[in-house]
Amino acid sequence: MNKKEYLEKLESELGQMSYKDVRDIMADISEHFDEGVAHGKTEDEIAKGLGNPVELAKSFKEGGTVASVLQKRQAPVQNAKQKDTTASTLFVILFNLFVAIPLWIAIVTALITVGAIEVGLITGLVALIVGIPTFGNFLGAGICLAITILLVVIFVAVLLILVTKYFIIGTGKYIAWNKKIWKEGL
Amino acid sequence: MNSQFKKGVLDMCVLAMLDGNDSYGYDLADSLSRKIQLADGTVYPILRKLASEGYVTTYLKESQNGPPRKYYHLTPDGKRKLAGDRKEWREFAEAVDKLIGGIS
Known part of the structure; x- marks a missing residue:
């Protein structure tokens, strides 16, 4: 899988996240590819190193943004x-x-x-x-x-x-x- | 290693790597996956989570060759979180070692 394919797969899996979140994540992973290439790796190697894009998307969805959205929503309810x-x-x-x-x-x-x-x-x-x-x-x-x-x-x-x-x-x-x-x- | 083991302590590991020196995604991913066997991508969702919780902040910094890098910086909140996690981990690890008869 090359950079473009990996990013496309990741983006489609991130589906329901906000545009800003998806854009930020794409920038991060794109930067990772560029750094890897600068370190002499091939795009395919980097893609393999990153792990399955479906799994990665899942971690992103479970992680930060979801938690912060929940926190923001919970706070007023508690008050x-x-x-x-x-x-x-x-x-x-x-x-x-x-x-x-x-x-x-x-x-x-x-x-x-x-x-x-x-x-x-x-x-x-x-x-x-x-x-x-x-x-x-x-x-x-x-x-x-x-x-x-x-x-x-x-x-x-x-x-x-x-x-x-x-x-x-x-x-x-x-x-x-x-x-x-x-x-x-x- | 059991992935459930890793999951619980990765946040702390990433915080620890940022303690004292700011770093960027590729570098963090590389050094983390060298020490603990896992996919390079793992670090990115963790970094986003830590940022959303206010434990790290990010800024862009020019690199010598190529586009600017996104650097991560540990906030005072992150330092406190790391200190607390570290203490908890040591106590926990010690208790587990005793239980399983680990350290000779």
């Missing part, structure tokens, strides 16, 4: 991410302070209240059942009332268990989400 994290962290803190935590306390309070009502209902129900034999004429009404209260107790118990379960799952998920935001931003 933007940094800003994002600060803003989103601040947002999360404020959101937790003014929305999430008060809401959480309100739900816990509501659950405790419903729980207390449930305990009250059960106590009342037990007292009613104990007292039923003394009802006399109102026995039928007493049993009806007892059954009604029992149904309410069961309904509230099921509701309470379900709500508590999802509340605990929700709290766990919210904490996980918080951690993620803390680390990666919105």
Whole structure:
């Protein structure tokens, strides 16, 4: 392979690099040929010494220019991410302070209240059942009332268990989400 | 020699060759391929990479016979990089020698 053939092959393999990069590389390799000839070598020897133009083009594409392009592109993205994290962290803190935590306390309070009502209902129900034999004429009404209260107790118990379960799952998920935001931003 | 071995240390070798005296592509390619068996072309992508990373700068200088040559010069950043790489390499080579029972 002579100089011209080698450079043509190299140029075609460099394809997608910028015009300036290709021109610079061509100048470098062309200079290498000229120096080699000045040192008494033939173009064919020099071409062999340089190695396969396809391999050389590959090294050029993997090397400097690609890395510098990546560096330039990565830098602003990182900056933007940094800003994002600060803003989103601040947002999360404020959101937790003014929305999430008060809401959480309100739900816990509501659950405790419903729980207390449930305990009250059960106590009342037990007292009613104990007292039923003394009802006399109102026995039928007493049993009806007892059954009604029992149904309410069961309904509230099921509701309470379900709500508590999802509340605990929700709290766990919210904490996980918080951690993620803390680390990666919105 | 294993080409993976070479790949990792070639940047350092090129920096080391430029330490103390500027040089041009053909000369670097020639002396590198004499010492480490590889294609002369290998040095050019490395030089471009080192230039894009700011470890070397280039300038054109007239040669006595023929067109101007592109010379490469080690920057202060390049000197620091070389010092760091050198230290790391020595420690690494020493540890590997101990492991494989190399030096008698």
